[in-house]
Amino acid sequence: MSKNWVAYIVSFLLLGTAIMLGVTVGTVSISPEVLWNPASDETAANILWNIRMPRVVLAGLVGAALAIAGAAFQGLLRNPLADPYTLGVSSGASVGAVMTLFFGISVPFLGSFTLPVMSMAGALVTMLAVIGFAKLVDRSMKMETVILTGIIFSSFLGSIISLMIALTGEELRQIIGWLLGSVSMRGWPYVQMALPFILIGSFLLWLNRRELNAMLFGEDRARHLGVDVRKRKMVILIGGSVLTGAAVAVSGTIGFVGLVVPHITRMLWGADHRHLLSLSFINGASLLIICDLVSRTIISPTELPIGVITAFIGAPVFAFIFFRQRKGVA
Amino acid sequence: MLKVNRLSGGYGEKNIVSDVNFTVKEGKMLGILGPNGSGKSTLMKLMSGILEATSGSVVIDGKDLKDYAAKELAKKMAVLPQLHAHAFSHSVRETVSLGRYPHQRGWFSSWSKEDEEAVAGAMELMDIGRYEHTPIDQMSGGEQQRVFVAQALAQNASILLLDEPTNHLDINHQKELLDTIKRQAIEKNLTVISIFHDINLASMYCDSLLLLEQGRVAAIGEPHEVVKEKGIKKVYGTRISTHPHPELPKPQITLMPGIKRQVKNQQVRKEDFTISREMVLYRSEIPLKTVSSAVINAGSGWFTTFMNRRVDENYEVDDTVAELTGFIEERGFKPTDTVAMMTAVDVGQVVLGSCGFEGGSIVVAVTAGAGNGTDVSLTHKKERIKKVGTVNTWIFVNGILAEEAFLQAMMTATEAKAKAFQEEKVLDPFTGTIATGTPTDSVLVSSTQQGNEFQYAGPISELGRHIGKTVFEATTEAIRRYRSQAPH
Numbered sequence: 015m016s017k018n019w020v021a022y023i024v025s026f027l028l029l030g031t032a033i034m035l036g037v038t039v040g041t042v043s044i045s046p047e048v049l050w051n052p053a054s055d056e057t058a059a060n061i062l063w064n065i066r067m068p069r070v071v072l073a074g075l076v077g078a079a080l081a082i083a084g085a086a087f088q089g090l091l092r093n094p095l096a097d098p099y100t101l102g103v104s105s106g107a108s109v110g111a112v113m114t115l116f117f118g119i120s121v122p123f124l125g126s127f128t129l130p131v132m133s134m135a136g137a138l139v140t141m142l143a144v145i146g147f148a149k150l151v152d153r154s155m156k157m158e159t160v161i162l163t164g165i166i167f168s169s170f171l172g173s174i175i176s177l178m179i180a181l182t183g184e185e186l187r188q189i190i191g192w193l194l195g196s197v198s199m200r201g202w203p204y205v206q207m208a209l210p211f212i213l214i215g216s217f218l219l220w221l222n223r224r225e226l227n228a229m230l231f232g233e234d235r236a237r238h239l240g241v242d243v244r245k246r247k248m249v250i251l252i253g254g255s256v257l258t259g260a261a262v263a264v265s266g267t268i269g270f271v272g273l274v275v276p277h278i279t280r281m282l283w284g285a286d287h288r289h290l291l292s293l294s295f296i297n298g299a300s301l302l303i304i305c306d307l308v309s310r311t312i313i314s315p316t317e318l319p320i321g322v323i324t325a326f327i328g329a330p331v332f333a334f335i336f337f338r339q340r341k342g343v344a
Numbered sequence: 345m346l347k348v349n350r351l352s353g354g355y356g357e358k359n360i361v362s363d364v365n366f367t368v369k370e371g372k373m374l375g376i377l378g379p380n381g382s383g384k385s386t387l388m389k390l391m392s393g394i395l396e397a398t399s400g401s402v403v404i405d406g407k408d409l410k411d412y413a414a415k416e417l418a419k420k421m422a423v424l425p426q427l428h429a430h431a432f433s434h435s436v437r438e439t440v441s442l443g444r445y446p447h448q449r450g451w452f453s454s455w456s457k458e459d460e461e462a463v464a465g466a467m468e469l470m471d472i473g474r475y476e477h478t479p480i481d482q483m484s485g486g487e488q489q490r491v492f493v494a495q496a497l498a499q500n501a502s503i504l505l506l507d508e509p510t511n512h513l514d515i516n517h518q519k520e521l522l523d524t525i526k527r528q529a530i531e532k533n534l535t536v537i538s539i540f541h542d543i544n545l546a547s548m549y550c551d552s553l554l555l556l557e558q559g560r561v562a563a564i565g566e567p568h569e570v571v572k573e574k575g576i577k578k579v580y581g582t583r584i585s586t587h588p589h590p591e592l593p594k595p596q597i598t599l600m601p602g603i604k605r606q607v608k609n610q611q612v613r614k615e616d617f618t619i620s621r622e623m624v625l626y627r628s629e630i631p632l633k634t635v636s637s638a639v640i641n642a643g644s645g646w647f648t649t650f651m652n653r654r655v656d657e658n659y660e661v662d663d664t665v666a667e668l669t670g671f672i673e674e675r676g677f678k679p680t681d682t683v684a685m686m687t688a689v690d691v692g693q694v695v696l697g698s699c700g701f702e703g704g705s706i707v708v709a710v711t712a713g714a715g716n717g718t719d720v721s722l723t724h725k726k727e728r729i730k731k732v733g734t735v736n737t738w739i740f741v742n743g744i745l746a747e748e749a750f751l752q753a754m755m756t757a758t759e760a761k762a763k764a765f766q767e768e769k770v771l772d773p774f775t776g777t778i779a780t781g782t783p784t785d786s787v788l789v790s791s792t793q794q795g796n797e798f799q800y801a802g803p804i805s806e807l808g809r810h811i812g813k814t815v816f817e818a819t820t821e822a823i824r825r826y827r828s829q830a831p832h
Binding site: 092094221224227228230231232234237238239243286 | 389393394415416417419422432434435438439442443445446448499
C-alpha cells in the first residue's frame with residue numbers, strides 16, 4: 015500500500031514541478047508570484063495565462079492521453095514494444111486530420127471540433143478496418159495477427175499522407191510541422207477541443223483496469239478468469255483510439271510518449287493496471303510538459319517540434335527496453 | 345457435476361476431438377490421458393469454452409456451457425492452462441488476487457473480506473505466502489505453477505480443469521500439489537478434470553481415467569480398466585508392463601525401452617562358485633534377475649553378487665541388516681548389488697548341483713543344517729528354543745523366466761526340500777514328527793534372462809522337473825554332510 019502512495023505523491027510532485035517550470039521558464043522569464051498575484055505584472059500575467067498556460071495544459075493533456083493509451087495497448091497486446099501506433103490508430107487519426115487540412119473540410123455544426131472529430135473518425139475507421147481484416151485472417155483474433163494488420167495499415171495510410179503532402183503547395187510547411195508534432199500557438203480553444211475526449215477515453219480505459227490485469231496472462235486465461243474478452247477488448251480499443259485521435263488532432267504525431275512513460279512507470283511501480291493507468295496518465299503529462307519546455311528553449315528563439323525531443327529521448331529508451339527484453343527472453 | 349455429451353470440435357474445419365462422452369460427479373477426479381496430439385488440450389479448450397464445439401454439448405450443473413455469462417462461468421469453473429511466458433509481471437499476490445475477478449462487482453473496487461480470505465487461503469495451501477510480493481517472472485517454473493494453482497483455487501469454483509498441473513514440478517512438489525488438489529476435491533466436493541502426461545500419477549490420484557486416441561475415447565473407466573498393457577501399447581505405441589502400486593490399489597506402469605540389454609552371453613556354472621570358510625560366493629558378470637527371501641535385498645531385483653555367509657553359532661546382533669551390509673562393504677562388494685543370506689552351518693559343506701536339459705540348464709547350491717528341524721504343521725503348538733540350522737537354497741537358471749516361473753520355481757524348490765527332509769527322516773525334536781524344513785530357511789531363484797524362455801517352473805514343466813530333482817538331491821546330500829560332521 016505504502017509503495018502506491020509514494021508513487022502517487024512522487025508523480026504529482028513531478029507534475030507540479032513540470033507545470034511550474036512550464037509556465038515560468040521561457041524567452042521571457044516570469045516570476046511564479048504572477049500565478050497567484052496577476053496584478054504584480056500584467057504583461058507577464060497575460061503571457062502566462064494566455065500563451066504559456068494553455069500550452070502547458072495542452073502538452074499535459076496530450077502526454078497524458080498518449081501515455082494511458084500506450085499503457086492500455088501494451089497490456090492488451092502483452093507486447094512491451096507496442097504503442098498506439100502499432101495498431102494503425104495513429105496513422106488513421108493523421109489521415110483524418112491531414113484530410114481535414116488538405117481539403118479544408120469544415121463540418122458546420124461541429125465548428126472547431128471538426129479537426130478532432132475527423133481525427134478520431136480516422137482513428138476509429140482504421141481501428142475497425144484493422145479489426146475486420148484481422149478477423150478475416152484469424153477468427154480468434156490472435157494479438158499477433160492484429161499487430162501485423164496494424165503495421166500493414168500504417169504503411170498504407172502513411173503513403174496516403176505522403177501523397178497528400180506531395181500534392182500540397184503552400185500548405186506543405188504547415189502540414190509537415192504538424193506531422194512532427196507541436197503544441198505551440200494552440201491556445202485555450204484547443205484545450206477545450208481535446209479535453210472532453212481525453213476524459214472520456216481515459217475513463218473507458220480505467221473501467222477496464224482489472225480486465226487488463228487479467229489479460230496480461232493471455233486472452234484464454236482472462237476468459238477462464240471470467241473476463242468477457244471480446245467486449246472488453248473492443249472497449250479498450252475504442253478508448254485508446256478516442257485518446258489517440260484527440261491527441262493527434264491537437265498536436266500532430268508525437269511519438270514514444272505512449273511507449274516510454276508506461277514502461278518507466280511499470281519498471282518503478284509494477285504492472286498492476288489499477289495504478290499503472292493513472293500513474294501513466296500523470297507522468298505522461300509531466301513528460302510532455304518538460305519536453306515542450308525543452309523544445310522551445312533549447313535553441314531559442316527557434317522552436318523545435320516537440321516530436322523531435324520526444325524521439326530524441328524516446329528512441330534510446332526504446333532501444334534500451336528492446337535490448338533488455340531480448341536479453342531477458344533469450 | 346460436469347457432463348460431456350457427444351462433444352466434437354477443433355480448429356477451423358477439422359474436428360480434433362470427436363464424439364467424446366463422459367460425466368464427472370462432485371468430489372471425483374477424472375484424468376485425461378493420451379499421446380501428444382491426441383486432442384487432450386483441445387478437449388480442455390472445448391470444455392472451458394475457449395473453443396466452440398461443432399456438435400455436442402458440455403453441461404455444467406444442468407446448464408449448457410454456452411448459456412453461461414463469462415463471470416458466471418468463472419464462478420463455477422476454474423481452469424489452469426499450461427504455463428506460458430509473460431511479457432509483464434505481476435506480484436504473486438496480485439496474480440492470486442486475479443482469481444477473485446469473477447467475484448468483483450461495479451466500477452469501483454469491491455474487495456471484500458471473503459476475497460481476502462480466499463486469496464490468503466489459496467496462498468497458504470500452495471505454500472507461497474512468503475513470496476507474496478515477489479514478481480512472478482523472478483520465480484522458477486515450478487513456483488509459478490503453484491502460483492497459478494493458487495489463483496485457480498482462489499476462484500472458489502466447484503469445477504477445476506487442469507492441464508498438466510505437475511509440469512515443471514519436482515517429484516515432491518508433484519506429490520504435494522496433487523495431494524492438495526485431491527484433498528480439496530474431497531473436502532470441498534470439487535469436480536476435478538485434469539490432463540496428465542504421467543500415467544502413473546494419473547492412476548494414483550484419479551478416480552477414473554479417460555484415454556484419448558486421435559480425438560476419440562479409446563478407453564474410459566477406473567484406472568485398472570484403462571491402464572492395461574495392451575490398450576496403452578495400442579494408443580501410445582509403446583510397450584509397457586503394469587504392476588500394482590505398493591500402497592494403493594492402483595496400477596502403475598513401467599516402460600520397456602526399445603534398446604536391448606547389451607550384455608555378453610553368460611552361463612552360470614558350478615565351477616564359478618567360490619567357497620571359503622566364511623561364505624559361499626557367486627559373482628556374475630551380468631546382473632541376474634532374482635527373487636529371494638534373503639536378508640539383504642529380498643524381494644525381486646537385478647543383482648550380480650550372491651553371498652551365503654557363515655556366522656558364528658552365537659551370532660547375536662540387534663540390527664542384522666546393518667551388520668551384514670557392513671560386512672558386504674568390508675569385503676569390497678556393493679550392498680545395492682548384492683543378495684546376501686546368513687547361516688550358522690559350515691558353508692564349506694555346501695552342495696552344488698547342476699543339470700542340463702533341452703533348452704537350458706540350472707545350477708543349485710544348498711547349505712543345510714538339520715539340527716533345527718521343524719514340522720511346519722505343528723509349529724503353532726510349542727514355544728521353541730532357537731537352535732542352529734538353516735537351509736539356504738539357491739537356484740540359478742540359464743534361461744529367461746516369466747514372472748510366474750519365478751514363483752513356481754520357489755514352490756517347487758520348497759516342496760523338494762520338504763521331500764528331502766522326509767527321505768532323510770529329519771525329525772522335529774519338539775514334536776517327534778518328520779520336519780519339513782527349519783524355521784529360518786531361505787530360497788533364491790535367479791536367472792540370466794538370456795536364451796530360451798520358460799513360462800512355467802511347476803513340476804509339470806521341463807524346468808520344474810529338473811529343479812525338483814536337483815534341489816532334492818542337493819538338499820539330501822547337504823543334510824547327510826551336515827549329519828556326518830555335526831555332533832548329534
